[in-house]
Amino acid sequence: MKGAEILLDCFKKEKVEIIFGYPGGAVLDIFDLLYKSDIKYILTRHEQGAAHAADGYARATGKTGVCIATSGPGATNLVTGIATAYMDSVPMVAITGQVPTRMIGNDAFQEADITGITRPITKHNYLVKDVDELPHILKEAFYIANSGRPGPVLVDIPKDIQNAVTRKKYPDRVDIRSYKPTYEGHLRQIKKSAELIAKAKKPLIYAGGGVIISGGSREMTKLARKMKIPVTTTLLGLGSFPGTDPLSLGMLGMHGTKYANLAIQSADLLIAIGARFDDRVTGKISEFAPHAKIIHIDIDPTSIRKNVNVDVPVVGDVKKVLVELNKCVKAGKTESWVKKIAEWKKKYPLKYAKKGMLKPQFVVEKIWELTKGDAIIVTEVGQNQMWAAQFYNYINPRTYISSGGLGTMGYGLPAAMGAQVGCPDKLVFDIAGDGSIQMNIQELTTCVLNKLPINIIILNNGCLGMVRQWQELFYGGRYSSTVLNTKGPHGKKGITYCKDGKCHSYLPDFIKAAEAFGADGIRVTKESEVIPALKKAIKSKNTSVLEFIVKPEENVFPMVAAGASLSEMIESMA
Amino acid sequence: MKHTISVLVENKAGVLARIAGLFSARGFNIDSLAVGETQDPSISRMTIVVKGDNAVVEQVCKQLNKLIDVIKVQDFMGKDFVGRELILVKVSVDGKTRHEVLQIVEIFRAKIIDIKTKSMTIEVTGNDLKVNAIFDMLRPFGIKELSRTGRIAIARG
Numbered sequence: 001m002k003g004a005e006i007l008l009d010c011f012k013k014e015k016v017e018i019i020f021g022y023p024g025g026a027v028l029d030i031f032d033l034l035y036k037s038d039i040k041y042i043l044t045r046h047e048q049g050a051a052h053a054a055d056g057y058a059r060a061t062g063k064t065g066v067c068i069a070t071s072g073p074g075a076t077n078l079v080t081g082i083a084t085a086y087m088d089s090v091p092m093v094a095i096t097g098q099v100p101t102r103m104i105g106n107d108a109f110q111e112a113d114i115t116g117i118t119r120p121i122t123k124h125n126y127l128v129k130d131v132d133e134l135p136h137i138l139k140e141a142f143y144i145a146n147s148g149r150p151g152p153v154l155v156d157i158p159k160d161i162q163n164a165v166t167r168k169k170y171p172d173r174v175d176i177r178s179y180k181p182t183y184e185g186h187l188r189q190i191k192k193s194a195e196l197i198a199k200a201k202k203p204l205i206y207a208g209g210g211v212i213i214s215g216g217s218r219e220m221t222k223l224a225r226k227m228k229i230p231v232t233t234t235l236l237g238l239g240s241f242p243g244t245d246p247l248s249l250g251m252l253g254m255h256g257t258k259y260a261n262l263a264i265q266s267a268d269l270l271i272a273i274g275a276r277f278d279d280r281v282t283g284k285i286s287e288f289a290p291h292a293k294i295i296h297i298d299i300d301p302t303s304i305r306k307n308v309n310v311d312v313p314v315v316g317d318v319k320k321v322l323v324e325l326n327k328c329v330k331a332g333k334t335e336s337w338v339k340k341i342a343e344w345k346k347k348y349p350l351k352y353a354k355k356g357m358l359k360p361q362f363v364v365e366k367i368w369e370l371t372k373g374d375a376i377i378v379t380e381v382g383q384n385q386m387w388a389a390q391f392y393n394y395i396n397p398r399t400y401i402s403s404g405g406l407g408t409m410g411y412g413l414p415a416a417m418g419a420q421v422g423c424p425d426k427l428v429f430d431i432a433g434d435g436s437i438q439m440n441i442q443e444l445t446t447c448v449l450n451k452l453p454i455n456i457i458i459l460n461n462g463c464l465g466m467v468r469q470w471q472e473l474f475y476g477g478r479y480s481s482t483v484l485n486t487k488g489p490h491g492k493k494g495i496t497y498c499k500d501g502k503c504h505s506y507l508p509d510f511i512k513a514a515e516a517f518g519a520d521g522i523r524v525t526k527e528s529e530v531i532p533a534l535k536k537a538i539k540s541k542n543t544s545v546l547e548f549i550v551k552p553e554e555n556v557f558p559m560v561a562a563g564a565s566l567s568e569m570i571e572s573m574a
Numbered sequence: 575m576k577h578t579i580s581v582l583v584e585n586k587a588g589v590l591a592r593i594a595g596l597f598s599a600r601g602f603n604i605d606s607l608a609v610g611e612t613q614d615p616s617i618s619r620m621t622i623v624v625k626g627d628n629a630v631v632e633q634v635c636k637q638l639n640k641l642i643d644v645i646k647v648q649d650f651m652g653k654d655f656v657g658r659e660l661i662l663v664k665v666s667v668d669g670k671t672r673h674e675v676l677q678i679v680e681i682f683r684a685k686i687i688d689i690k691t692k693s694m695t696i697e698v699t700g701n702d703l704k705v706n707a708i709f710d711m712l713r714p715f716g717i718k719e720l721s722r723t724g725r726i727a728i729a730r731g
Contacts (some may be wrong), residue, residue, distance in 0.1 A: 115588065116591070119588075119591065119592060119595055120595055120599060123642070124641075124642040124643075127587075127588070129587075144642060176642065177645060178583075178584060178642060178643055178644055178645040179642050300640070301636055301639070301640075302633065302636040302637055302639075302640050305632075306633060
């Protein structure tokens, strides 16, 4: 078989359902075969869109996402998408074309050393120099991407290798002597954890994205409910524990709930599960969970003791470890702790003032009211991402999809596209801001042409809200480069919206843009229009763009300033 | 603290870059790095000498272990090991100093591997102490060129 045929054979054997990609000179042979094959592929409008779509597909389904791009600029356009997947442990295989082997290193047309460029942002990568090696490299790539702590793997295939012939077959199995992830937790460590849990009076579970990746949500929910242990999750842990459960504290950290952060600062035992003590979670590390012993369950040994010292580390697959832990754990006396937490939840709810212009939080709340957790919420990055995390209850794993680690603006729309392809029967929303939606807006075409009924919620505040918020709080209100709308009306360009004697101007006109791309566009400015507009979009089989003109000055609270202790929460603009 | 880290890796293209990348990403300067095949030609051993805070080096070692092409990582810090280095040093000599240099070479059980009217090239093998000691003795004669392998190491027993 030829190299390109080996690749397609690999896709079949790995049961790849969908490929996101963009053609070019160095992948012509692969696209020629795709044309003739029954493997489904989606042509995005930018390679970055292809990478994020593969990522969104992987997060929504747990399967490995696949994207293809040509050499040089095609490959470098994947970079942000690969780094995003790397930071959030998303299984992905990226295939890039490369200039013919004899030209590598000669500054050939559309040449880039993509294995060099992506070395620090991939779990592993390969430059294929011999077609005989291609079958086992591809097998390894798929195996590495979706085992252990998952991550992106890039395979760079020169054009001549795609055409070279080999007798080697795609292997059934792969064994890499230098790569043996630890799945089973050490039983002695698990017993020690159980002992700490039995003794604890104020235990708290701090759950991260690893719980969802390992499929351990059910086991963790069982542990929490049986042992009466409250649960707080990270941004990527949302959905690992039902947000409506009385034991749920929602998200912790910089924009976490006050009760979650209070619980962290008062707990006597912290059970960190599939989480990595990220700085957005811990705040000032020396003052994080000051009274707590820490159990840390994670499949990646490098996560353990990276940021905090732990009392009982357990290296292993979260689900497998929790199964063992559930067998031997006994409940401690947590009644008064659970009562205290219920009081905090009542006393310090998430809130926002409803007066004046439409509020972004209100829009998110209404999406919750209409869907009750039965939807996939994808977000962009910034305030929209935080409000989506705060004002929607996530009931099931893989229903909140967001770029947590890298914080990639422009992630949401293409990722929502991938999620919808992976879960065609699910209702998918992309909660966006007017800033981030413009970073990959070209993918609207892809959504419309592929009949993906995604609902894009643009919370249009006319500015880069999160950065503007920091400027308001910490930079004396100097809004340097964060105001996207222009001051005053500007005739026929863009739109103008006036409320209470104040006028705001907006460019672009997102409704016209939506229509130009073939999507439905609805603009909403009043609370009363929110539900009807959402209902209309949900019903529509077309891609819908819903633009909500919201209050420009609205901020995300509570907030813990970067580097401050979780005990120092800013609760409003005093 | 100075750490001597021994890393067994797949003998493949790109592995060195991956390993060097972990150090450079943290702004670590590698003091020395020596690579060679082991008894199994598909495996190479890298011996890396690096200065760094113990906790940071521990984290780097874990990260090294995480690289797909890395088979085993060992930090010799606090362990019983033998470390050796080989240096080639070209010293200026003339009729008057040649004899003195020869004496130093003999005392340190080093070797003369090349000799010309105005220079002498000496091969020295040993641990840091010995290598530095002979180097200090030779320095007054005028060092023309120096080439060092960097430390290689192996655990005792």
